[in-house]
Amino acid sequence: MKKSASGTSTSATKTFGQSTARLEDRDLLCGKGRFVADIRLPGTLHAVFVRSPHAHAKIVSIDKSAALALPGVVAVLTCDDIRAAATIDRLIVALPDKTYKQQRDRYILAAGETVYVGEAIAMVVATDAYLAEDAAGLVEIEFKPLEAAFDCRIALEPDAPRVHSDAQSNLVAEFATAYGDVNAAFAGATHVFKDSYWMHRGCATSVECRGCIASQDDVDGKLTLWSSTQTPLVGARILAELLGREETSVRVVAPDVGGGFGPKLVFYPEEAAVAIAAVTLGRPVRWIEDRREHFISTTQERDQHWDAEIALNADGKILGVRGSLLHDHGAYTARGLTVPQGSVAALTLPYIVPAYHMAVKVVLTNKVPVTPVRGAGQPQGVFVMERLLDRAARELKIDRAEIRRRNLVPASAMPYKKDFVTRGGIPIVLDSGDYPACQADALERAGWSDFPKRQSEALAAGRYLGIGLANFVEATGRGPYEQVSVRITATGTIEVATGAAAMGQSTKTMLAQVVAEQLGGSMERVVVTTGDSGKVSMGFGGFNSRQTVMAGSSAHVAAVRVREKALLVASHLLEVDVEDLSIDDDHIAVKGAAGMKISLGQIAKTMAGSAGFVLPGNLSPGLDATENVVIDAMTYGNGSAVAEVEVDIKTATVKIINIAFIHDAGTIINPMVANGQIVGAIAHAIGNTLFEWMGYDDEGQPVTTTLADYLLVTVGDMPRLDIGHRESPTPLNPLGVKGIGESGVLPIPAAIVSAVEDALSPFGVRILQFPIRPKDLALMLEAAGVR
């Protein structure tokens, strides 16, 4: 790989670092995007799911007869019909996770018992979606309600109701992330501060809800499932195993996807049910999730309760951090323990923390299952650490920036090995970056040093300004690989195919830019297919800010190989040395002899070969390469955010005035796209911090199931943004890139809450939670005697 990478460096940059227009834009802006709901297959049947109205109940009986009697209804399926293909969650991770005390797998359709409101119990298939909806109302299910557990703190009490009635306990897993002698650290500390924090449950709320359409092709014997998913290739593996088929007879395709943000990395019961119905009924079957369903059945995140304390020496240097985390996992153990593991791992990353012990309990509740949402638990860990540092700074009367500066891992220590490992057992090594410089840049941009003046002037005018700072380090680019193939066709088109999936992050543009960089510089010639298990044989998809790192690296190496081959072929055909050739646009030309050239298409056509003729230079045929660049170690991005806010104490609302954000994701391929990710993540995180609140009543009924009840950030809530990129290329991949898709969300809740607390410092309000809706702030202000 090193050789290939160095091979690149000899040629001038053609596309890197340029904000080229996105390949995706033309279709999307012209209304030619193709999302799942746009896929029309002749004879399609429409599915609607009958969902549980109870948080916990025994299913006594299901009477389909009235629904089946409705003309146009083709089938009503329950767990009795598709019991053979039962559990699905455990298929995802091939290696067992020994951390589990119990694993609670979902059925495709609930069997005997339902454990959250919204769980799919029956599936109605009809010739028309409206008919199916009507028929769903006619499926009569007799329930016997059971006691339920909603609050993960209560759910652990010995006499708490069981989430699953046959369970001994609601505890799913219990583990600690720990290193060093934390007790000694605390025993020898000059200062110890302790607080309790909590984060409330929220959703990912993609613009496009879930949906899928399945069709069985009897000629090829292939089942195709188009799904609004982040992980079509993993989905194909799961579906094949579920159905007892070969992977190659199951194709899963992610067409255009209108946002993923984590929940769409799960392979859902609905996807399995739709696929099974299509096979069983011999006709295409389609299901498009509505917004209410999205709130009650798409996975969610974020109910966490932390107790955490920090030990420091007299200079404000951290000696240790310890505590415990109670994590609400929802009703099933869908998608492993990624979220709580991510939370406790992220906590210490930017700082030198000599000793650490965080005990974690993961608990089932009768609510929608919890799986990663953008950041996958890391914002929570960052929030706790940054809040602890703010507390220490205030108590020790050190500037909040200064206490961080004293504890940040310095650039001179890179690469810096942490004393614990990832869940896959891979050492955590901070690979590159200058964290103190990054913080300094952010402070400079935000006018940190002038702020006290602005603040006191405002206060004099009766206005409450505050500023807050947060640092983060994010584990990005999860391995082990993502397959990419690059092929030049006879027309000179450069076809790129990968299992990496696009859900709005400009994945196609990124891959086109990486490939064009090696192959003539013209992105218009590159056609990228993402997320189609029919096009590439292996891979994963989009999650964990991994696509540029993993797929980008494979694309780069594949493009370098194709380039080297093309040059070699051209050198034979043009009879000149490779060194005298250059690739420009769609051809290879002899340097300094513009007329002597050959098109890439002609080279491809030649290398397809003709029967009985020797290939040029006795080279192997083809002008393509498929690469699976394996990168096990994760690459760690970092950044610093400073938020300046004004709090209206009458309305208890927060107005964010400015966010300065200095980000380091290594090499930046396309600044516009990189900025877009940061801007989107900041907006996302502002919503998380100030508005989003997934509410349940005391019977476990979700009460925020419309976008009128569940508030999202709007453009009017956006502050001025001042975004800067440092570029500390990682040595771990040939492009030097790190992930950027999620990182923007990591520091924002901590920075905003710090700023709000700062604004309310005249009243001594302390904030230990997010979100902080006006309702929450009003209660805090009341408690402080302000209102």
Added chain:
Amino acid sequence: MKKSASGTSTSATKTFGQSTARLEDRDLLCGKGRFVADIRLPGTLHAVFVRSPHAHAKIVSIDKSAALALPGVVAVLTCDDIRAAATIDRLIVALPDKTYKQQRDRYILAAGETVYVGEAIAMVVATDAYLAEDAAGLVEIEFKPLEAAFDCRIALEPDAPRVHSDAQSNLVAEFATAYGDVNAAFAGATHVFKDSYWMHRGCATSVECRGCIASQDDVDGKLTLWSSTQTPLVGARILAELLGREETSVRVVAPDVGGGFGPKLVFYPEEAAVAIAAVTLGRPVRWIEDRREHFISTTQERDQHWDAEIALNADGKILGVRGSLLHDHGAYTARGLTVPQGSVAALTLPYIVPAYHMAVKVVLTNKVPVTPVRGAGQPQGVFVMERLLDRAARELKIDRAEIRRRNLVPASAMPYKKDFVTRGGIPIVLDSGDYPACQADALERAGWSDFPKRQSEALAAGRYLGIGLANFVEATGRGPYEQVSVRITATGTIEVATGAAAMGQSTKTMLAQVVAEQLGGSMERVVVTTGDSGKVSMGFGGFNSRQTVMAGSSAHVAAVRVREKALLVASHLLEVDVEDLSIDDDHIAVKGAAGMKISLGQIAKTMAGSAGFVLPGNLSPGLDATENVVIDAMTYGNGSAVAEVEVDIKTATVKIINIAFIHDAGTIINPMVANGQIVGAIAHAIGNTLFEWMGYDDEGQPVTTTLADYLLVTVGDMPRLDIGHRESPTPLNPLGVKGIGESGVLPIPAAIVSAVEDALSPFGVRILQFPIRPKDLALMLEAAGVR
């Protein structure tokens, strides 16, 4: 490659040399074969072609109105509708053939002029095949008949009618295959014998006629054409270029094919028309050729006229051969000059011929175009050489076997380089074999030395027995490569995909056997997909006895790579050295520790990887390999056939009593399959020699367009067969294999005709042609005064 090959030799043979049951048999015997006509797609339209009734005519006008008025007729297409996608033949060979004086490309539908009876002029598409047939009769075409040229000898005369009215001449190409000083050889010869020979036109007559069905998938933007073709991958390239599409948006699949024999290697106008209609009309379109169409539009072979003379020294050693060949190419220059090139190249191969000069003229006639049929012209060259040797033997009073023995290339001379090259410029080097030993074996098996006794006894009883001998060497395994991918799936299935196409030669069994040899020995676990351009990106298909050589070699090397990878993974998982492991059936086990094992499926599943987990041994992911083994030089198979016949001079019929056939195709993978190829080819060649005769009247109207008029060999015509295999592995590929699919036809016409001449030697009848139908023999006997 050598390393891989030697890697193989260390393990005991698991499947090679065994007559394992064919993978194809179960489906075919149970009626589950899927031929083109079995593919049913909803909404399919049916196409029927309106064909020319004239051998040569101007197309004055076409009136579609009556046809279009018939209810159910969807479209009537002519060249005006699909003119954009016009000529097709020149797309096949990327490199120009400088030998051509003119190239006459076919249009998809005849434009302005039609040049043979049967040429497609219009295409009727209707909802039902019967309706389409009726409507075809309503398409009114006004013709102005033009003078036509049918006999290639006359067609070259200056005032002959032109096959195409705008042409200067009917000469397509003129070239010579020559080496050595042939004039000096003849000048210095003790004996010179000269004769003229001719072979009449015949068909390939596969059981399944041509046919195709096309469907445009609007979701994937992919056009799929299922066609009864030998070369789906080449077809995909041509179709993509015709339609101005990317190859990856065109998929051509050969499902089960009921015989190819050469003509199905052509990409036909009908295939293009059906594909274009499917795209244009937005519905699947299907065309199934009927038997009459097969006789008047599927390509044919064999009208050749030779003048040839041989020079020998006093010992009967060949000094040189010279002469000329006039080759009837039919109405278009479809598929290059393969046939006449093959004829003149094959002529000298088995013998030491110090000087050679064969001048070739290729001529257009107003008949169905000529392209290769099984043997691709080589049987004609063999016929001429063997007849010359018979003539010389008789004149010199040397035994026919003895004169051959004196001239055959001896084993001690191997590898023996001929002094000319293939059409691709590749040196012709006879790579292995013991030709004299092969002939000796055949003579021994046939009882050659005892035959004079049998013959004279029979003659005494008024019965005319004869015996004949022919040797041949065949160029097989045309390169440059055929792609094969081998993949083990999570269930342990071994999936093999290739562009090699199966049309009855047990290609799937061959590939399964090659792969199973490396991967556990169980052929039941191997699933082979042949001839699907959607499964492999590059390749050619089935022709020129190349599939075992080219695809077999790629399959072998791919399987070796997968095996080495599987063993390496197992060694990490089981923590033992690779040397201590063995693959058996579906698993890898520790030698001598039966319990310590892991299944191939589990290894494949592990090597697909899990997000965040390191792959065993830091190996690259996947358990698959794709290979394009490049082999430029052809490998030369050989054999000797001895036919014993009885001629009934009253009915002028030939009864073949026995054929002894010793064949050398290098390593034999499956003796049953190899024998099947030889038996089939002998039957085929008996038909060619005694029955098949494509007749035209003096207006160019084909007169043998049913199987009642065009006679084929039947089981009652088959003699006792005594087939033996010598195995002289070629050093050119890792399996040591040579092609076997066509070779059986090469010596049979020469051997039978020699035997018949021998039987009729009392009457001095000389035979200089094939076929020799009863009608032909009767004329010869009359001319000899016998009848």
